Amino acid sequence: MLSPIHVHDISFPHLRHACSTCSLRELCLPTGLSVEDMQAVEQLVTQGKPIKRGEALYRAGEPFKALFAVRVGFFKTSVVSEDGREQITGFQMSGDLMGFDAISADHYMCDAIALEDSEVCELPFTEMESLSRQIPALQRHFYKVMSREIVRDQDVMLLLGNMTADERVAAFLLNLSHRFAQRQYASSSFHLRMTREEIGSYLGLKLETVSRTLSRFQDQGLIKVQNRLIELLDLTAMKQLLNQCEGH
């Protein structure tokens, strides 16, 4: 399980002050809030709701009440088509916000499932929304985070529409690595929290293809695979594999 970030907890805005050099801009609540503003935000946020591995934080169709910030743990979000095909639309780790898809139709449009025992903060949307009218920086922050999600989704479209299996898997590993680094976790050696099948669902590949690709990367000396433990041995070669398709 991911242990809490030690430098500061990005879901606690009052601690945010302590770390102005933090690279988690996207993830944190906005910087530079006054003490009163931060208190106002904190009063709205429900802390520390635990979600057990395998449980749903929310499911498609449920009424929209709140956004969620992952405090500890790891989630997947997925859309399931009527005939049962699952498309995983993203993996969320500590500091990530979830639930923006629910604003449009006032109910969640995907399932959010914990891939390990996790803990989330609940951000009641209506209240945050009106608070954001009083705190411009907060409003701007939400716009930015949503915009960032749109950009990320478009990057995934590029991946799904144009890339080979090798490129997809390489992009996936590098993206994970980058996000672990942002959170000050080890970025060249980490545990995958998801199955090969879930990786495949996210990347538009079958689990066998994911497995084979990882094995081949290992044969080529790019990585070391030990079950779900991944070690990145040659970052440079890995990045070349991508032809630098959009930096992450």
Added chain:
Amino acid sequence: MLSPIHVHDISFPHLRHACSTCSLRELCLPTGLSVEDMQAVEQLVTQGKPIKRGEALYRAGEPFKALFAVRVGFFKTSVVSEDGREQITGFQMSGDLMGFDAISADHYMCDAIALEDSEVCELPFTEMESLSRQIPALQRHFYKVMSREIVRDQDVMLLLGNMTADERVAAFLLNLSHRFAQRQYASSSFHLRMTREEIGSYLGLKLETVSRTLSRFQDQGLIKVQNRLIELLDLTAMKQLLNQCEGH
């Protein structure tokens, strides 16, 4: 070229009043604004900027100033990877808003190219943003439109990750049909504004595959293809082809 919508012009909020039954919720500015609020919005919106076919409304990397609403015409937005592969991320027609991807990094993240002579309204973002703090319905509207884009992007992921060529092309045609219907244009007989290659780029297919699939659909009596003119002959069979993957 698309002629302007005759019932009301969705980009002119002051005309919005005239059509409370409009099905373009997503596209219009919010309903129920007071006359003063609407005037405030109108004062910010730059009307009638013409863009010639083939011209860029904006390009990736340019500084972010405004969102755009398509008044007349047809656009594509696309991401280009370093090695020149183009992924079209969407097609925009009258009433659609563009540019949300630019909020996150303060510059546009994709190219927006006119596929026919078009006309857009410019919505200066910073001004709209502060106005939206005074008009809750406007703020809510922007959140909703961005959320809608996130949902749409996730639907495209499902398409790119899980669907066969046939399903993709069927989904594409049905989606276009639906959007034309929303705009009170003919929905079972319409002109494609984009090339087979552009359709392919959007759907993650090669242009030959798109062409072949359309030809086969025609042989099967599902559609009639005459160059870029498409006639949908059997909506029901078409929808069955999709196994109802998320309604549109």
Added chain:
DNA sequence: CGCACTTTTGAACAGAATCAAGTTTTGTGG
């Protein structure tokens, strides 16, 4: 500790890409 789930690997297969040629359409300038 055992059973279910996950992963790996092999062999055959299929769907879409690629390569290639020919045709049609479109847009432009004389």
Added chain:
DNA sequence: CCACAAAACTTGATTCTGTTCAAAAGTGCG
């Protein structure tokens, strides 16, 4: 208005990447 060149489209043959089917081995959770 027509001629011409460029762009777009169709169709066929072949290739290849990733899927499917299958079986065995490994892992971990209860």
